[in-house]
Amino acid sequence: MGLGFLVFPELCPVCGRLLVKGERHICLGCLSDLPYSFFWNWRNNPAEFLLNELLPVEQAASLMLYRSESNWKSTVHQFKYYGNKGLGKFLSIMLAQKLLESGWSDKLDLVVPVPLHWYKEWTRGFNQAGVVAKVIAEKLNLPYEPYLITRKRFTFTQTKKDKEHRKKSVASAFTVKEKYSKLLSGKRVLLVDDVLTTGATASSCGKALLDFGALSISVVTLAFVE
Numbered sequence: 749m750g751l752g753f754l755v756f757p758e759l760c761p762v763c764g765r766l767l768v769k770g771e772r773h774i775c776l777g778c779l780s781d782l783p784y785s786f787f788w789n790w791r792n793n794p795a796e797f798l799l800n801e802l803l804p805v806e807q808a809a810s811l812m813l814y815r816s817e818s819n820w821k822s823t824v825h826q827f828k829y830y831g832n833k834g835l836g837k838f839l840s841i842m843l844a845q846k847l848l849e850s851g852w853s854d855k856l857d858l859v860v861p862v863p864l865h866w867y868k869e870w871t872r873g874f875n876q877a878g879v880v881a882k883v884i885a886e887k888l889n890l891p892y893e894p895y896l897i898t899r900k901r902f903t904f905t906q907t908k909k910d911k912e913h914r915k916k917s918v919a920s921a922f923t924v925k926e927k928y929s930k931l932l933s934g935k936r937v938l939l940v941d942d943v944l945t946t947g948a949t950a951s952s953c954g955k956a957l958l959d960f961g962a963l964s965i966s967v968v969t970l971a972f973v974e
């Protein structure tokens with residue numbers, strides 16, 4: 749006999765209250781207080797401002813805007829570290845709807861997640877950015893390319909050529925797999941991650957995409973942490 753008949757009680761990740769019938773993932777009280785960023789309707793919003801300091805981006809948006817001590821932090825935490833993919837997808841669908849309704853997503857060609865280090869993906873079992881990116885690609889009806897960006901393996905050779913190369917690609921921990929460079933050429937790429945905090949990871953990925961021929965980079969995340 750399977751365990752499918754067992755229903756485990758689910759708690760609201762924001763207030764900790766037991767969810768009741770008709771509530772999914774987040775209680776209705778908290779849901780009505782969701783700290784929307786409204787970045788999709790806001791040019792030069794804080795996410796764009798932050799990223800543009802590091803790398804020029806076409807546009808950037810997040811579903812939620814909160815401080816690091818906010819209870820809303822646990823939504824991303826539950827999704828990322830406790831494997832609550834249902835919650836992650838639920839928030840991703842909300843984000844996709846905002847991007848569609850506002851016309852934010854009109855000028856995009858391709859959806860790409862920020863890759864997780866292979867060891868983390870192996871231990872966690874999934875890449876949280878990939879879960880968000882896949883939902884967004886489906887809702888926006890855009891191609892989804894989960895393996896386009898890869899993390900560089902650092903080698904510490906000290907040849908002159910190597911040093912010059914390193915200077916040119918400063919602080920870029922990511923690269924694009926050779927076989928994707930044709931596909932990427934001239935594309936307006938939507939880069940997806942779970943959270944935007946310093947912008948360092950997103951801009952590093954964005955730089956790799958631009959280096960390999962992408963026309964422009966847009967960035968979306970579930971949360972922007974103030």
Ligand SMILES: [Zn+2]
Binds near residue numbers: 760763764775
């Ligand atoms: Zn709640």
